[in-house]
Amino acid sequence: MVLARSIDRVKHLASILLPILLLLGGETVRAEPTSSNMGLGIRRIELASDAVQSIAEVSVSPGLSTVLIFDSEVNREGIELEGRERFIVMDAGQTTLRLVPSERIQGGDRLRLTVRFQDGAAPATAVFTLVAHPARPEALVEVYRRKRRIETYQEESRQARAEAQQCREEIERLRAVQSAPGGLTGLISTAVLDRRGIDFRDLSRFVTQAPGVSPVARLVYAYRTAQRVAVSVQFDAAGAPQPWTAEGATLRGKANDELKVLQVWQSGPVAPDARGQQVVVEAEAASESLQGSFTLKLWEANGPRTVTLGNVTFP
Template identity: 70%
Template sequence: MHHSVSAVLLFLLLAGEGVALAQSPASTVGLSVRRIELVSDDAQPVAEVAVSPGLSTVFIFDSEVSREGVTLEGRERFSVLDAGLSTLLRLVPSERFNAGDRLKLTVRFQDGAAPASATFVLVAHPARSEALIEVYRRKRSVETYQEEVRQARIEAEQCREENARLRAERSAPDGLTGLISTDVLSKRGVDFIDVTKGVTQAPGGAAAKYAVYAYRTASRVAVEVTLLHVGDAQPWTAAGAMLRGKANEELKVLQVWQSGPVAPGADGQRVVVEAEAASEAPQGPFTLKLWDADGRRTVTLGNVTFP
């Protein structure tokens, strides 16, 4: 199955959806692959797979799958379920698949060997999904283990780089001196625009937007959103954020800060989302999605642009 990444990329290109395959900027380099090995007894644990509305998740099997044997709980909550090739299965949740929901996917294999089927639990996340899942019934090849080691080394190196960046920022002084010392400004300063009027909000959000401001420096962008409490909703605090462009490319979010919980009787609270962006990075529009600790209550803003 060591050619599986190339095969699935071709499959998605032929599908013509233009969907993102990874959660960081769209690229085939460093494509994250999860590998699941099945066993032939009843002790096989049910694997959980993260999926997200509008994003593809592709399963690739080392045995042929029966199209008639594919069972997806809550099929109406998926915009795409495509068994395009005998060993490939692609699905895309719709917006009806809410964060935190859990649905079962079961596939049956054609050859009758054990295990005869495999079951997965699809867990909805507001913005994150696992793009590619390789499922093995037979003994894996040496090449797949070598590829897994290679990916682990790449991820370890990325973690080391991120750790070095965080250490450097922590040791830097606060305030304007810190911005200068870490080259965030790089003699450029901070560009700022008020984008409140142009920003749209998806209905049913956990809070209502009042004002939206966008910032850019030499290497960072930031969105500042003032949120107001709505209805009878419980207090809400952002725990994570995503900034995604039209082509499903994502900016790397560095931190999310909130001035206080959005709660009944409280004034508007500010949420600041900071992300990496080179000076030549596109201005947008981007979609900003914020979610709370359990991922169920979200705020989604569209048409966010940067200076």
């Protein structure tokens, strides 16, 4: 009987590990490329001095800050924010405006923001469209009303070079992955898997999920290799009356540090007639970056349903 239970346990682990091995080995049904740099750099917007102004779009996310910095004093009483009740924070300073949306804002929502300047000179106002994204806000936006100084262009150039270098490194990484053999051999040849193998942890009883959101996570497993981590989530089909497919994901720690998501794989849309669909999120992770718990956020394409799982820890 003990032997039978051991065999059943091995079969169970094999059924869980197989999608991970296929995913890390490069055989995926659906993949998301490297996470966007949105929220990491500084966005710069220049306002036109004439009457015709283009309305800039600024990405915001629930629970995360977006700060706009102006080169002129703003009229705090003249700020108009559509859907103000859906923001936890709207803090206007002399030349700054900090916005933190609440969970009442949903991906794809578009809200108008109007900022008036104190001196009344042209342009007298700046108008923005705040576009809600489940997890990727623009953290810092500099708004220029006057002619920019040469230093800001130099800084922008440095930032562009750094982003270009990141792209080159990512291209080299993808080339290395593509040239490596598939399956377990590929994991070993790229040093993703070392002699310690894959560490595994069952989180199903410990993770928390935001209430009132479908689909509902039923089984949650965490994995760790030498260079990667992965979270596997199996969903309850009854929790998604309409088909649901994850488009993207973030893994964010308590100190607001974010792991670099490499890809998102899903076995198929979560729907009432498709039971046991699985989503696997793979991310880069050095050992020092795995302290404490993380929050996994999954969102669907062009839809409001976002799954947020808290208390995700890795072996």
